[in-house]
Amino acid sequence: GQQVMQIPQYQHVQEGEDFTTYCNSSTTLSNIQWYKQRPGGHPVFLIQLVKSGEVKKQKRLTFQFGEAKKNSSLHITATQTTDVGTYFCGLWAGGYQKVTFGTGTKLQVIP
Amino acid sequence: NAGVTQTPKFQVLKTGQSMTLQCAQDMNHEYMSWYRQDPGMGLRLIHYSVGAGITDQGEVPNGYNVSRSTTEDFPLRLLSAAPSQTSVYFCASTLGQNTEAFFGQGTRLTVV
Numbered sequence: 001g002q003q004v005m006q007i008p009q010y011q012h013v014q015e016g017e018d019f020t021t022y023c024n025s026s027t028t029l030s031n032i033q034w035y036k037q038r039p040g041g042h043p044v045f046l047i048q049l050v051k052s053g054e055v056k057k058q059k060r061l062t063f064q065f066g067e068a069k070k071n072s073s074l075h076i077t078a079t080q081t082t083d084v085g086t087y088f089c090g091l092w093a094g095g096y097q098k099v100t101f102g103t104g105t106k107l108q109v110i111p
Numbered sequence: 112n113a114g115v116t117q118t119p120k121f122q123v124l125k126t127g128q129s130m131t132l133q134c135a136q137d138m139n140h141e142y143m144s145w146y147r148q149d150p151g152m153g154l155r156l157i158h159y160s161v162g163a164g165i166t167d168q169g170e171v172p173n174g175y176n177v178s179r180s181t182t183e184d185f186p187l188r189l190l191s192a193a194p195s196q197t198s199v200y201f202c203a204s205t206l207g208q209n210t211e212a213f214f215g216q217g218t219r220l221t222v223v
Contacts, residue, residue, distance in 0.1 A: 009151065035212075043201070048209070096209060103151065
C-alpha cells in the first residue's frame with residue numbers, strides 16, 4: 001500500500017531558526033495531510049493538500065505539495081517554543097478508507 | 112460537543128489479562144480507527160471501520176479485536192495482554208473520505 005517516509009526523525013533548533021520536515025513517497029499521492037502533536041497530547045489536524053504544486057500558509061507555517069504529488073514539506077519560519085511537538089504527515093489510503101501516517105518529526109526548540 | 116472520547120486515560124495490566132479500550136464520538140462520523148504510538152514508530156493503524164457493522168484490519172492487528180455495532184462507538188479489545196502491547200493508543204474519527212481526522216486524548220497502557 002501507499003507509504004510515506006518522513007525526515008528528519010528529530011530536529012533541535014534554536015528559537016528563531018527555521019525548520020522543515022519532509023514526507024516522500026515512491027508513488028503518486030492523491031492528497032496529504034499534516035498534523036501536530038504537542039508533548040503528552042494527541043495529534044491535531046493542521047491542513048490538507050490536494051493539488052499538484054499547492055502551497056498553503058498558516059501564519060509562520062508553509063505547506064507544499066510537490067509538482068509530481070510524491071512529496072510534501074512543512075516549513076516553519078522563525079520557530080518559537082510553542083512550535084515544540086511532533087509533526088506527522090498522513091494520507092488517505094486503501095481506497096480512501098483509512099488514514100496512514102509517516103513516522104513523524106519531533107521538533108525541539110531551544111530558547 | 113465532546114468530539115472523540117477515550118477511556119480510560121491510563122491503565123496497567125498484567126500479562127495475560129484482557130481489557131477493552133472505549134472510544135466514542137458524537138460527531139456522527141462514519142469512519143473510525145485505532146492507532147498505537149510507540150517511540151520512533153509513528154502512528155500505526157490497528158483496525159478501522161467505515162461504518163456500523165464494517166471493520167477491517169490495519170498494519171498491526173494481531174492481539175486486538177474490534178466491533179462497530181453503532182456509529183458512535185468503536186471499542187478495542189485486547190484479548191490476552193502482552194508486554195509488547197505497552198503503548199499509547201489513539202482512537203480517531205473522520206466524517207468521510209479525504210477529511211480531517213479527529214483524535215481522542217489517548218490511553219496510556221502498560222503491560223507488566
